[in-house]
Amino acid sequence: MRFGLSEEQTLLADSVTRFLADNVPLDEVRKVASGESSDAAVWQGLTELGVPGLLIPEDHGGVGLGSLDAVVVADCLGANVTPSPFLSSAVIAPTVLVAAGQREDLLGSLAGGEIRIGTAFGEAIGARVDADVKVSGGKLSGKSLFALDTHADHFLVATKGKHVYLVNASDCEVTDLPTVDRTRTTCEIKYNNVAAELISDNPDVFTEALDRARVVMAADTLGAAQHMIDEAVAYAKVREQFNRPIATFQAVKHMCAQMTADLEPCRSMVWYAGHALDNVPEEARLLACHTKAHLAEVGRSVSKTATEVHGGMGFTDLLGLHYWFKRCGFNRQMLGVPELVREEAARIQGLAA
Amino acid sequence: MELSFGPEYESFRDEVRDFITKHKDQQAPSGAGSDAGKSWQKTLIEAGYTARTIPKEYGGFGAEPDMVKSRIINEEFATARMPGGLGGQGISMLIPTLLELGTDEQKEQFIKPTLHGEMVWCQGYSEPGAGSDLASLRTSAVLDGDEWVINGSKIWTSTAHLAHWMFCLVRTEPDAPKHNGISFLLLRMDTPGIEIRPLVDMTMNANFNEVFFTDVRVPKDQIVGRRGQGWQVANAILGHERDSLADPNASLTRLNSLIDLMKTETLGGERLIDNPLYRERLMKIQGRAMAMRYNDMHVLSSRLNKDQEAPLARMITKLQGTELRHELEALAIDAMGEVGLSFGSNPYLRGGGSWQYQFMYFLGLIIGGGTNQIQKNIISERGLGMPKEPKIEK
Incomplete structure (x- = not known):
């Protein structure tokens, strides 16, 4: 029995972390977030490591790894607040195309980083404001809100009935929707009788991709929150007030201990959820929901507390800690807020209608 | 991941599982020291399902330590709700201590009868003035000829009223630094000069006692480890106790009972499980x-x-596990509203009163x-x- 990451998975984490430390420091993140540069260079670098093709089978030009490997990478990306379309292009899109067995010709270009596929799943999870997607005669009309990846070449659009369609971004009116987290982009997509290719009318295909995406987002929060704890502890050890490091005050120590106590079980939960997606199908759905919701809660409290430990500096842009705070926030809101996902967890167990 | x-x-x-099937009618033996309890303990030891790694010469099963087998036994017994072996601080704490640090005579004298339920122990560590700062304890033992003379008091002593013996920490070297002045003594509870007063807790049970020592005389050789080493002796196994306070599998079993409760209890005719809040x-949870x-x-x-x-995953289990369990019990009480207040002989008591009891009991474990x-x-x-x-x- 061995509960944990394999040697290969640890090596994968090391190589991604090393690449990010060398090539995507906070200064680079700031440039992407301010619009001074795009995330294309980062994505190109990650492509050389095989990240976009991680979940794509080898005979389609990918690396052919599994959900737990994607969890490992997401953990690193969250820890470094890396700007990238990982969630949509490397997780959701390959999962949908492989599960549906449709347009597998796109997988090679995805793995090679030549194309990006964004995702508009909001409608199938619960439409907000005036989002509304209609399908008629192979054409889409209406609009999606907060779709992932403003810079995508194609979008996978899910309808209320969990059917998934593929559209070309160039056929649609795509407008960037700025959010607090500028390390991932979201957009509004207007469809004006746009040609749409049916990828899947099987709700299970949508659900499989959603579950995987939720676990991966939870892993991203795990990495981001762990980074914030590490920063808070390090800061408390050097910041002096009343002639002593603030780390000697129990008030501060207990904040750090509580963050650790809350986050540490999340690591095991995220690992197991990643494992279950590929190996324990009867538990995977419930795990995906609970992991998404639980990490959202812990991510919120850790990102708040870690900021507080930094005192006034935590509140400033100087330190940049807010990028991690906002990263946790994004992972909480997108693809189902905790209340909604927990209700889904209850339904899976037959505890809610 | 394997x-x-x-x-x-x-x-x-x-x-x-075969053993469990064969003994499926076994009832949980009631009361410490009952004959039924002792007989079930004997059956379990012979099968190797309790006292598994304790050497045969001391009355155990004598198997090599194997964490996986111990876990499998625990899991299967828990799933089948099969009563396990005898517990208590003598078995869970003193025996491992003696095996590691006791003399051959002490092992010979104490382990077997303790294991078989003939000798019941209590633990004398905490004092009114030494709680979180346990090492500041002040109950003194002074050597007088061949005997220690003990004066002072202990608190939070569970089962003191049932115990035949106590293992305790006393200060024997008053001039040494506080951690180096403590010794680990064993004493009979019927020794003259010992007074036991029950301490009723918020559950209205006397789970604990206060124990007072007035010139209590104990043979010199009833010490485990050397003089002044008592802190190290006690700490050899303290971590073990902490881990066992909040078993996550027990929390999940309890959660299933909570789900059952919410499916049967109603508010205005509606099942509580159907109430979204x-x-x-x-x-x-x-x-x-x-x-x-x-x-x-x-x-x-x-x-x-x-x-x-x-290391962190281990360190956080007591903190998180006890808080979680307390909140789980609290939800059951909240879901029942005023019915959740029921106590004692109230005919509307649910689950034998276990929700209120555990809610308070786990507050005790948080402390x-x-x-x-x-x-x-x-x-x-x-x-x-x-x-x-x-x-x-x-």
């Missing part, structure tokens, strides 16, 4: 309980695999076994490398 224990262990699991709270379960698997794995370390504030000190100092508070000069 979650199977392997074919050898799965066949061991089958053996345990309570259901939301239930799901929140379920998510946390699941996280603790995988944390526990991570801890087990780190013990089985030498190259794996999970006991090293308060959760002390746990946070441990996590931040030993786990995160944060400095201790500066000492205040006296």
